[in-house]
Amino acid sequence: MAILGVIGIHISATTLRYNPYPTTYNITFILNQICRFSVPAFIFISGMGITISYNRKENYFYFLWKRCKKVLPQYLVWCLIYIIAITKNYNIHQNIDYIIHGKVFYHLYFIPLIIELYLIFPIIYRFIENIWFVILSFGVTAVMIIYTYYFINVTPDMWFFDKKNLLYWIFYFCIGGYIGKHKDTILPKLKNYSFIIFGCLIISMLYVLDSLIFYKGIGKNLEYLVTFQRPSIIIYSTLFILFIFSFNWKNKLFMGIIKYISKASYSVYLCHALILYLYTQYYISNGYSLNSLHFELKAFLITFFGALIINELKKFL
Numbered sequence: 001m002a003i004l005g006v007i008g009i010h011i012s013a014t015t016l017r018y019n020p021y022p023t024t025y026n027i028t029f030i031l032n033q034i035c036r037f038s039v040p041a042f043i044f045i046s047g048m049g050i051t052i053s054y055n056r057k058e059n060y061f062y063f064l065w066k067r068c069k070k071v072l073p074q075y076l077v078w079c080l081i082y083i084i085a086i087t088k089n090y091n092i093h094q095n096i097d098y099i100i101h102g103k104v105f106y107h108l109y110f111i112p113l114i115i116e117l118y119l120i121f122p123i124i125y126r127f128i129e130n131i132w133f134v135i136l137s138f139g140v141t142a143v144m145i146i147y148t149y150y151f152i153n154v155t156p157d158m159w160f161f162d163k164k165n166l167l168y169w170i171f172y173f174c175i176g177g178y179i180g181k182h183k184d185t186i187l188p189k190l191k192n193y194s195f196i197i198f199g200c201l202i203i204s205m206l207y208v209l210d211s212l213i214f215y216k217g218i219g220k221n222l223e224y225l226v227t228f229q230r231p232s233i234i235i236y237s238t239l240f241i242l243f244i245f246s247f248n249w250k251n252k253l254f255m256g257i258i259k260y261i262s263k264a265s266y267s268v269y270l271c272h273a274l275i276l277y278l279y280t281q282y283y284i285s286n287g288y289s290l291n292s293l294h295f296e297l298k299a300f301l302i303t304f305f306g307a308l309i310i311n312e313l314k315k316f317l
Contacts, residue, residue: 003265005038018291040172040237047176078270109164128177141171194246201239268307275306
């Protein structure tokens with residue numbers, strides 16, 4: 001589900017930039033915010049998955065090699081594709097810097113971020129079963145987000161406060177690892193409290209939307225309104241993830257679809273922005289309007305299924 005949210009965010013953000021009519025704007029805004037669980041969910045799942053599969057007897061460098069070989073080759077290939085197809089920036093030194101820091105295209109920051117978390121995971125693992133360590137990670141993430149959201153105006157040259165800083169995301173990774181470590185006791189308890197979690201989720205979602213209305217009313221810019229780095233998003237994303245794990249998924253067909261999408265999610269993540277960019281350029285070049293729900297629906301279908309097709313074609317290479 002996280003990958004669907006990522007695509008939803010990028011499509012809705014495209015529409016919002018073109019000043020749609022009020023009804024379209026409001027619907028798009030709500031969809032954009034509902035999907036804000038997506039990147040935290042990816043990081044949560046990464047923390048959970050790596051904790052479950054981790055073998056403490058493994059050599060540190062072998063552990064990194066095993067993880068990075070699943071991630072880096074595709075990342076490097078897609079960086080090259082984005083450079084050739086979109087940015088057309090052939091400055092080698094600059095591109096090397098952009099690849100290292102995830103700046104080749106707007107969504108690629110996520111891969112260096114995950115690799116950074118891989119680098120420090122063996123250290124995190126030593127403390128991951130302790131709930132106080134998770135609380136500490138929450139404090140670190142919360143302080144970073146509160147400070148940058150309320151007290152400073154972040155500019156591009158302020159590298160420490162860039163969204164790629166892992167301190168913004170460390171809580172999601174640690175709570176994922178904590179639940180992975182205690183999955184046999186925590187997951188059944190979550191199922192027992194699913195209705196309570198759902199109620200809290202709805203309240204947090206309403207608060208997210210209400211706070212957006214308030215800040216929009218006092219003239220805050222679009223990036224300030226929709227960013228992941230907001231205190232309310234920490235609570236909303238965590239509750240959304242816990243609710244997903246508390247739900248009793250019984251339908252075999254539905255679970256089969258979810259598992260298929262899950263396995264394809266990394267490839268879909270890497271290529272979806274290219275498909276969306278090309279489709280957006282096609283829309284603009286033909287004089288069509290991007291500020292409509294009609295565009296959003298078609299863009300979602302083409303981007304999502306186009307990315308799945310690319311993932312299948314990749315198997316023949």
